Amino acid sequence: MPIDIVQQDTIASHIKRQCSPQPSVIVIGAGISGIAAARRLYDASFKVTVLESRDRVGGRIHTDYSFDCPVDMGASWLHGVCNENPMAPLIRGLGLKLYRTSGDDSILYDHDLESYMLFNMDGHQVPPQMVTEVGDTFKRIMEETEKVRDDHPDDMSVHQAISIVLNRHSELRKQGLAHEVLQWYICRMEAWFAADADMLSLKTWDQANVLSGGHGLMVQGYDPVIKALAKDLDIRLNHRVIKISNGCNKAMVTVEDGRNFVADAVLVTVPVGVLQANLIEFIPKLPDWKVAAIKDLGVGNENKIALRFDKVFWPNVEFLGIVAPTSYACGYFLNLHKATGHPILVYMAAGRFACDLEKLSNESTVNFVMLQLKKMFPGASNPIQYLVSRWGSDPNSFGCYTYDLVGKPDDLYDRLRAPLGNLFFGGEAVCMDDHQGSVHGAYSAGIMAADNCHKYILEKQGHMENPPLVSVRHEILETTIPLQISRM
The missing domain is CATH 3.90.660.10 (Polyamine Oxidase; Chain A, domain 2)
Structure with a gap:
């Protein structure tokens, strides 16, 4: 029996997909936004390389163990202890305990x-x-x-x-x-x-759109969350990015020692303070509207x-x-x-x-x-x-998290998160729903950038049907176990 036209198209599409090279992405920054994006794309069978300037992962999350117990010197709270918090499934699945410091949802x-x-x-x-x-x-x-x-x-x-x-x-x-x-x-x-x-x-x-449930201190620190997201990822520490060159089909990233990394797309999750310091050269230069958005945002300490x-x-x-x-x-x-x-x-x-x-x-x-x-x-x-801690003078951050300066343009965040061809932007500053400055905001911004990058690359490769990204790792964590929060 002859194969009908629909079957022919299906087979051809399948063969094309099998022959297509593995999509590749370079993620700059191994903070929670960067590794959330990398995890998302890695679980979708992308080739992902994470370049991190520090000698550790986590970025502005840093759990120190030198006291023989975990002490968060950066982010330490979950703001919004509720199931609507995008971090909740991960924290639940890892069995991490929270200490409630407030049930008040006000800022x-x-x-x-x-x-x-x-x-x-x-x-x-x-x-x-x-x-x-x-x-x-x-x-x-x-x-x-x-x-x-x-x-x-x-x-x-x-x-x-x-x-x-x-x-x-x-x-x-x-x-x-x-x-x-x-x-x-x-x-x-x-x-x-x-x-x-x-x-x-x-x-x-x-x-700000403050989530319900109040605020919970991470008793065991945020380090277990970082380690869970970073598991099996190709993370290159002490790789300080100095230049990003992006074209129509490929992008090249240059690190401080002169080595180059090439991929289909680049996802930038470095802090806004680093972008404001012009420590990374963009070729071609970022458009004026993007530069202005970066400049017009406040970076707190x-x-x-x-x-x-x-x-x-x-x-x-x-x-x-x-x-x-x-x-x-x-x-x-x-x-x-x-x-x-x-x-x-x-x-x-x-x-x-x-x-x-400082x-x-x-x-x-x-x-x-x-x-x-x-x-x-x-x-x-x-x-x-x-x-x-010295977050303000740290050349890997130049500040903690962002805030709105007086006279901020209404479209600033839209311009911040807008991609430029195969160049995408993550980090706490570009998250949706006014959750800037929070861990869950940075996390969700990384997921959003990864989803946009995933869609862009598959469409470039001719895969018009674009299945939603679902992480197997996160599916396992979607349990009915409640968040473990208590107060003494």
């Missing part, structure tokens, strides 16, 4: 107020009732900034909007210790964005100083805060002992203050932090070990 607070203890610069505890009352005032002030936004068509900074609110409503002004507590609340808000209030866009500061002690001498609360006359001078410690059982405090600094700390040596930084701690607890012992 004003990512930790519960009742687990704080605040002190003034003289070391006296702030009365809890005052903390609560000033917290209510702070909420009212931030709600009033919405009216300021409605009254002013042009964008302004959050700091300027707060000043307008306080001029309109003198009853919201605070004096003395209450003013210092208010500054501490502003400091906490600034820490969410890793930038000072005078840099934040009033138009968009509260428009947040650093951690982790201190390990021989014993616990502080109260059993999650956060210890220091109030001061300005938000710049406020500070806070995360108590890892409450969440993990290890005698560790982590001092956290954001914005300009984080940048200024100008000090590690020893001077620790001495400064210990001065703050000894104001609260005069009998505090000295740490037996310490770790200091």
Whole structure:
């Protein structure tokens, strides 16, 4: 019986697919966005090579084990402990535990107020009732900034909007210790964005699409997630990319020692700070609209100083805060002992203050932090070990995560994530649904870029039917096991 036309076309398509070379992709950056993209394409039988400038994987996720326990010196929270979080299947499948620091879905607070203890610069505890009352005032002030936004068509900074609110409503002004507590609340808000209030866009500061379920600290660190995604991938460490040349059919990537790598497509997931520093040459040059999008995005900075002690001498609360006359001078410690059982405090600094700390040596930084701690607890012992992050001056990052500058164009993120032929872009800055600055945002951006790259290459090879990408590894993890989250 003769073969009909449809059968002939099907057989021809099958033969063509079998004869087609294996699609190849180079992923630049082994942070979670890069390895999520690489994992996605590898599971789709693509030839994937990951080029990473550091001597480790993870990027701005870095779980340190030198304290004989995991300490995240970069990202450490899952923001949105719910099944809708794209990271949930992976975290569930790995059996990782989360410690709930807040059930509040607001971006004003990512930790519960009742687990704080605040002190003034003289070391006296702030009365809890005052903390609560000033917290209510702070909420009212931030709600009033919405009216300021409605009254002013042009964008302004959050700091300027707060000043307008306080001029309109003198009853919201605070004096003395209450003013210092208010500054501490502003400091906490600034820490969410890793930038000072005078840099934040009033138009968009509260428009983030925060997932439900509150915030969970990764008790075992993010390292198990990174290792699971990176398993079996071809990752080349200490490969600093200096040039990307892309043509119609192939792209070539040059690393610092002069070696070249060629593939069908390139997926760029390096931090925006690195792109802003022009450390990678693009041939042909990036179009002006792409360069402007990169330039118009703010890159925040947040650093951690982790201190390990021989014993616990502080109260059993999650956060210890220091109030001061300005938000710049406020500070806070995360108590890892409450969440993990290890005698560790982590001092956290954001914005300009984080940048200024990087100008000090590690020893001077620790001495400064210990001065703050000894104001609260005069009998505090000295740490037996310490770790200091320097994300702002790190040439592999030049900052932590992105935020919206005042006057940001509305189409900035669309231009950031837009591919250029066989050149695709991932990373936390280009994620959809306003999840910039989060691990799940970076992860989903990598998946999105991989899917777009997959579709592009298959269409170039003539495969018009484009089956959706489904990772076998992720299918296995799609279980009904709930996320393991608890609170002591």
